[in-house]
Amino acid sequence: xxxxxxxxxxxxxxxxxxxxxxxxxxxxxxxxxxxxxxxxxxxxxxxxxxxxxxxxxxxxxxxxxxxxxxxxxxxxxxxxxxxxxxxxxxxxxxxxxxxxxxxxxxxxxxxxxxxxxxxxxxxxxxxxxxxxxxxxxxxxxxxxxxxxxxxxxxxxxxxxxxxxxxxxxxxxxxxxxxxxxxxxxxxxxxxxxxxxxxxxxxxxxxxxxxxxxxxxxxxxxxxxxxxxxxxxxxxxxxxxxxxxxxxxxxxxxxxxxxxxxxxxxxxxxxxxxxxxxxxxxxxxxxxxxxxxxxxxxxxxxxxxxxxxxxxxxxxxxxxxxxxxxxxxxxxxxxxxxxxxxxxxxxxxxxxxxxxxxxxxxxxxxxxxxxxxxxxxxxxxxxxxxxxxxxxxxxxxxxxxxxxxxxxxxxxxxxxxxxxxxxxxxxxxxxxxxxxxxxxxxxxxxxxxxxxxxxxxxxxxxxxxxxxxxxxxxxxx
Numbered sequence: 001x002x003x004x005x006x007x008x009x010x011x012x013x014x015x016x017x018x019x020x021x022x023x024x025x026x027x028x029x030x031x032x033x034x035x036x037x038x039x040x041x042x043x044x045x046x047x048x049x050x051x052x053x054x055x056x057x058x059x060x061x062x063x064x065x066x067x068x069x070x071x072x073x074x075x076x077x078x079x080x081x082x083x084x085x086x087x088x089x090x091x092x093x094x095x096x097x098x099x100x101x102x103x104x105x106x107x108x109x110x111x112x113x114x115x116x117x118x119x120x121x122x123x124x125x126x127x128x129x130x131x132x133x134x135x136x137x138x139x140x141x142x143x144x145x146x147x148x149x150x151x152x153x154x155x156x157x158x159x160x161x162x163x164x165x166x167x168x169x170x171x172x173x174x175x176x177x178x179x180x181x182x183x184x185x186x187x188x189x190x191x192x193x194x195x196x197x198x199x200x201x202x203x204x205x206x207x208x209x210x211x212x213x214x215x216x217x218x219x220x221x222x223x224x225x226x227x228x229x230x231x232x233x234x235x236x237x238x239x240x241x242x243x244x245x246x247x248x249x250x251x252x253x254x255x256x257x258x259x260x261x262x263x264x265x266x267x268x269x270x271x272x273x274x275x276x277x278x279x280x281x282x283x284x285x286x287x288x289x290x291x292x293x294x295x296x297x298x299x300x301x302x303x304x305x306x307x308x309x310x311x312x313x314x315x316x317x318x319x320x321x322x323x324x325x326x327x328x329x330x331x332x333x334x335x336x337x338x339x340x341x342x343x344x345x346x347x348x349x350x351x352x353x354x355x356x357x358x359x360x361x362x363x364x365x366x367x368x369x370x371x372x373x374x375x376x377x378x379x380x381x382x383x384x385x386x387x388x389x390x391x392x393x394x395x396x397x398x399x400x401x402x403x404x405x406x407x408x409x410x411x412x413x414x415x416x417x418x419x420x421x422x423x424x425x426x427x428x429x430x431x432x433x434x435x436x437x438x439x440x441x442x443x444x445x446x447x448x449x450x451x452x453x454x455x456x457x458x459x460x461x462x463x464x465x466x467x468x469x470x471x472x473x474x475x476x
Contacts, residue, residue: 003206005202005203005206005207007130007195007199007200007203008203008207009096009097010073010096010097010130010132010139010195011139011141011144011146011185012144013043013072013073013096013097013144013146014043014044014070014072015043015044015045015046015069015070015071015072015073016036016041016043016044016045016046016071016072016073016074016075017045017046017047017048017061017064017067017071017073017074017075017095018032018033018036018045018046018047018048018074018075018077019048019049019074019075019076019077019078019086020048020049020076020077020078021033021047021048021049021052021055021060021077022049022051022052022055023052023054023055023056028077028101029047029049029075029077030055030056032075032077032101032137032138032148033045033047033055033056033075034056034150035147035148035149035150035152036145036146036147037056038147038150039142039145039146039147039150039152039154040145040154041144041145041146041147042145043072044069045058046061046067046071047059047060047061048060048061048062048063048064048067049061049062050062050063063089064086064089064090064092064093064095065089065092065093067093070093070094071090071093071094071095072095072096072097073095073096073097073098073099074090074095074097074098074099075098075099075101075138076098076099076100076101076102077101077102078102079102079104080102080103080104080105080113080116080134081116083100083102083116083120083134084116084119084120084123087120087123087124087129087131088123090129091123091126091127091129095129096129096130097129097130097131097132098129098130098131098132098133099131099132099133099136099137099138099139100120100131100132100133100134100135100136100190101133101134101135101136101137101138102133102134102135103134103135104116104134104135105117105120105134105135105191105193106191106193107135107191117134117191117193120134120193120194121193121194124193124194130194130195131193131194131195132187132188132189132190132194132195133189133190133191133192133193134190134191134193135166135190135191136166136188136189136190136191137166137169137170137188137190138187138188139185139186139187139188140152140169140173140183140185140186140187141184141185141186142154142155142156142182142183143156143184143209148188149170149173149174151174152173152174153173153177153182155177155182156182156183156184156209157181157182157183157184158182158184158209158210158211158212158294159176159181159182159183159184159210159211159212159213159214159290159294160183160184160185160186160204160207160209160210160212160213160214161173161183161185161186161187161214161215161216162186162187162189162197162200162201162204162214162215162216162217163186163187163188163189163215163216164188164189164190164192164197164216164217164218164219164244165188165216165218165244166188166190168216168244168283169186169188169216171283172186172214172216172283172286172287173186175283175284175287176287176290178436178439178440179287179291179439179443179449180291180294180295180440180442180443180444180449181287181290181291181294184207184209184210185204185207185209185210187200192221196220196221196222197215197217197220197221197226198220198221198222198225198226198229201213201215201226201229201230201233201239202229202232202233204233204237205229205232205233205236205237206236210237211237211293212237212238212240212290212293212294213233213237213238213239213240214239214240214241214242214286214290215239215240215241215242216241216242216244216283216286217241217242217243217244218243218244218245219245223267227271227274227275230271230275230277231274231275233277234275234276234277238278238293238466239275239277239278240277240278240279240280240286240289240290241272241277241278241279241280242279242280242281242282242283242285242286243268243279276466276469278462278466284455285455285458285459288450288455288456288458288459289459289462289463291420291448291449291450291459292418292420292448292459292460292463293463294448295420295443295446295447295448296381296418296419296420296448296460296463297418298418298463298464298467299380299381299417299418299460299464300380301327301380301464302325302326302327302380302461302464303326303327303328303329303378303379303380303381304321304326304327304328304379304380304381304382304383304457304460305331305352305354305373305374305376305379305381305382305383305417306318306321306328306352306353306354306382306383306385306453307353307354307356307369307370307373307382307383307384307385308353308354308355308383308384308385308386308422309355309356309385309386309387310355310387311349311355313355313385313387313424313453314349314353314354314355314385315353316453317353317383317385317422317453318352318353320452320453320454320457321383321453321457323454323457324454324457324458324460324461325457325461325465326457326460326461326464328352328353329352329378329379330351330352331350331351331352331354331373331376331378332376332378335372335373335376336350336351338372339354339356339369339372339373342356342365342368342369343356343365343369352373354369354373356369363407363410366407366408366411367407367410367411367414370382370384370411370412370414370415371411371414371415371416374415374416374417374419375416379417380417380418381417381418381419381420381460382412382415382417382418382419382420383419383420383421383422383453383456383457383460384408384411384412384419384420384421384422385421385422385423385424385453386404386405386408386421386422386423386424387423387424387431388423388430388431388432388434388435388438389427389428389431405437405438405441405442406441408421409421409441409442409445409447412447413445413446413447419447420447420448420449420450420456420460421442421447421448421449421450422449422450422451422452422453422456423435423438423439423442423449423450423451424451424452424453
């Protein structure tokens, strides 16, 4: 019999209510209702407001009791002091899960707010109804049509994301999509008066739709439980965490943001080292690290071959790869001799990094250059770097510019070693436009793509370290 996690039902409601909706376009309730209508949720949606008869052309209900059918899931945007009474109505109606967008609870550093949050917890413990929040955005699940952003992708993917911050959740979903990273489920859980980071992490550990777990966490309710759940999760899947509040100022900010008990940096640092969870220090780095897991096979080692355009950029690439923990071995004389057969020596570097004009000579020469470097047994992976700035010079024909990225993509896919592409040095308006097109082409082709060599090297280095620990049984 297929295992069903106790939280699985919250991602598959058949009916949703949205409390606090009005016809004011600036109304938060309306902003939470519109994404459900836009994302294709297939069940019943019920707006609630005792002062409205109709919202967006839909019948609006004065209370839960007035709704004729069942309500599985309720999204709440009403004043904090009114929420206990509404939750009692939810229990009577048989609502299964509630998302409380409403703020003004434990994060407010106010005794009244903390007391209110305690009241919410007591209601759930007595009833079995579950709460996300307060002070959160709730659930994004593309396959179920659940969304809190009208422009979120409808495409599902293998990455799960939990976040204590609603704003970070918005950014992650949209920024990741531009890099070819899509989500199975995303949960913004805020103050975590009921459903918390440990329970959500445990869910993703068992969720067959989630292959990679990512998280933004400011603090944990139960350190011992979180350690156990994280340890189990890392044994099952890659886990990448951005721990918010790792400085004294950040910890203070976390307390005022979601009421989180951030914990000391030394404790969290030890947690990452003991479990083998991968640590990120920003949302962009979180996305960077996910990319190799999605688009690269694990390299056998950390020796990287760097191929690209521009002597200065190539030297910088070598420094950045080395600093990140990768190795940039010099190519032996016989390999350099072969490379010189494809292009003249003038204006080229052949030692590794390889700064080669074969790119401009023709596809065949560039392909042979890449193949020669990749086939050397001293190389475990390749990084191709290319600058849009170098290819939008006056006189360059548009069809030629377009074909260059197609050549790089084809060469990277044909190489015998794992490969990543770096699209860097985009300064002018034309370069920015070209970059977005190229980036989409790269991730559609199934290639990990980065905006700088530094970020690529950092992500790949952590990817290699993860698989090194896995191969040697050093993960807890």
